[in-house]
Amino acid sequence: MxxxxxxxxxxxxxxxxxxxxxxxxxxxxxxxxxxxxxxxxxxxxxxxxxxxxxxxxxxxxxxxxxxxxxxxxxxxxxxxxxxxxxxxxxxxxxxxxxxxxxxxxxxxxxxxxxxxxxxxxxxxxxxxxxxxxxxxxxxxxxxxxxxxxxxxxxxxxxxxxxxxxxxxxxxxxxxxxxxxxxxxxxxxxxxxxxxxxxxxxxxxxxxxxxxxxxxxxxTDQKTQLLNATTWQDGAQREISRAERDNGSFGALMIDLDHFKRINDTYGHLAGDDVLKAVAAVVKQETRAHDLVGRFGGEEFVALLPSTSKEDAIVTAERIRQRISELVIPTQTNEGEEVAIERRTASIGVAAFPLDGASIEEVMAAADAAVYAAKNGGRNRVVGSMPASPRDIVLAAA
Known part of the structure; x- marks a missing residue:
């Protein structure tokens, strides 16, 4: 030229x-x-x-x-x-x-x-x-x-x-x-x-x-998703909107299984490539107005406005399936070309107001569901246990 x-x-x-x-x-x-x-x-x-x-x-x-x-x-x-x-x-x-x-x-x-x-x-x-x-x-x-x-x-x-x-x-x-x-x-x-x-x-x-x-x-610079603070602020606004309109939303907590092994085996740069690939999947499988963020480490969160718990579970299952199919080309710390595949994720699903009256309560329920998924064998989607009718009445009061 x-x-x-x-x-x-x-x-x-x-x-x-x-x-x-x-x-x-x-x-x-x-x-x-x-x-x-x-x-x-x-x-x-x-x-x-x-x-x-x-x-x-x-x-x-x-x-x-x-x-x-x-x-x-x-x-x-x-x-x-x-x-x-x-x-x-x-x-x-x-x-x-x-x-x-x-x-x-x-x-x-x-x-x-x-x-x-x-x-x-x-x-x-x-x-x-x-x-x-x-x-x-x-x-x-x-x-x-x-x-x-x-x-x-x-x-x-x-x-x-x-x-x-x-x-x-x-x-x-x-x-x-x-x-x-x-x-x-x-x-x-x-x-x-x-x-x-x-x-x-x-x-x-x-x-x-x-x-x-x-x-x-x-923005989280590794994944280009919302960072934790910005996601929390957006979630608080969505809570206010849902309360005002008597609406609901679903929330996903996505935790990559055995992520530390990737860093230990291939290096942190390869781990970053995995995070970017997973972030892209989560973004692709959610809507433009959904709030998608990186919560820290290997955890991602998604808030799905005007979505029932059942529909949120369907979305979570699509994300889990896509993650398991990923083939991620990357390099080790020594410069060796490798392809990381067959990665899995455990996903917990909760909903407002069914599982809590605040974003903290909803995400705590989703986090508990993640632990249930990991204890159940990982690579699965688990919906949180709904609050008891008495808890819902107290929350509404």
Whole structure:
């Protein structure tokens, strides 16, 4: 890809004329981009440090207009300028050994911008259709090249989200391209108004950083489920709602059987891969509005609103069956490839208000059912023993 980008720039040098307007536009974009980068340097550094997947920076805001308005050699020059500046000023900790990553980013950005510009050649004048087509082309090429690079960097652990980014990542990239599309029209009509882009970009970066910090504060980082505190807060709100509407909910306590053996045999990194796989199963087998969290260690919890105890037991059985069918590729501490399979889980099921009048009582009942499942031979689902009629009357009083 680097050879292709270099060849494109060299070819443009001999075939595309560079006018004084091109040079002025290039200088204006570079100055405004560097100014915006400098003002948001700390935000960018934090966002990059905390990024869970592919990091989306703001360079497409500047490179899309460059792709549409400038010849290929200036597109490449702008890409080199912006990414080198980012590497030395915003990306704290960039080492010489990581220069290949900067080069890969420059290559991807240059090819994406040049491809976007090529699309507009078929249109005699700038128009909404031309700018939108250029933006979509930039997005498609950039996503494809970035995803391919991330996949080749680590094929064994590559996933669709780790290579192509999540929904939020792609929406952010599309948002920056929308700003870039508007900047195309500004540069072609009133170039000096391009400085007005700086503040919206700063606010966008700041809002994404705040959102990421909120996610980190509420999410278990190993499994991406709710952490124990956030799950407890959500459960308390569900109790209040159920009491107000005279409703009910089911609760699951999921405990992996003999999990310590995995850590002792294969290592803690392999144990983490098992936790992630189980978390994915629990998430897949529950609904979007169910509260699913990691309670600690190898324990998971799920609260199923507006669900009877019987239906909760059916859900728990599906989860138990899926866990037993898992084949989890991972590595030992020594780097040996292994596949962990035939893992099992003991699941306890309780319900509100049948098994308690508070979330603590309901979860205590589910926990007791987990112990009953383990004592009964493990790898099974057990429903809690319902409270006596007298207990229910006292709880209601």
């Amino acid at each position: 680097m050879a292709l980008a270099t060849g494109w720039a060299v070819h443009a040098t001999f075939t595309q004329h560079v006018s004084s307007w091109h040079l002025k536009t290039f200088a204006l974009i570079a100055v405004v981009a560097i100014l915006q980068t400098e003002l948001s340097r700390r935000l960018e550094r934090q966002r990059r440090t905390l990024a869970a997947g592919p990091h989306v920076n703001m360079t497409s805001v500047w490179l899309l207009p460059a792709g549409v308005l400038l010849p290929g050699q200036l597109i490449a020059a702008l890409s080199v300028t912006l990414y080198c500046y980012l590497a030395f000023r915003s990306w704290s900790g960039t080492r010489p050994s990581e220069a290949h990553r900067v080069a890969a980013n420059i290559t991807t950005a240059t090819l994406s911008a040049c491809a976007a510009g090529t699309v507009t050649l078929a249109v005699p004048a700038l128009s909404v259709t031309a700018v939108c087509s250029a933006g979509l082309t930039y997005f498609a090429v950039n996503t494809l090249l970035t995803g391919l690079g991330l996949y080749l960097a680590n094929p064994a652990k590559a996933t669709v989200e780790s290579c192509l980014g999540g929904m939020d990542d792609n929406l952010l990239e599309l948002a920056t391209l929308c700003v870039g599309g508007l900047l195309v029209m500004v540069l072609s009509q009133e170039p000096l108004l391009s400085v007005l882009v700086i503040l919206p970009l700063y606010v966008l970066q700041r809002s994404m950083l705040i959102k990421r910090l909120e996610e980190l504060a509420t």
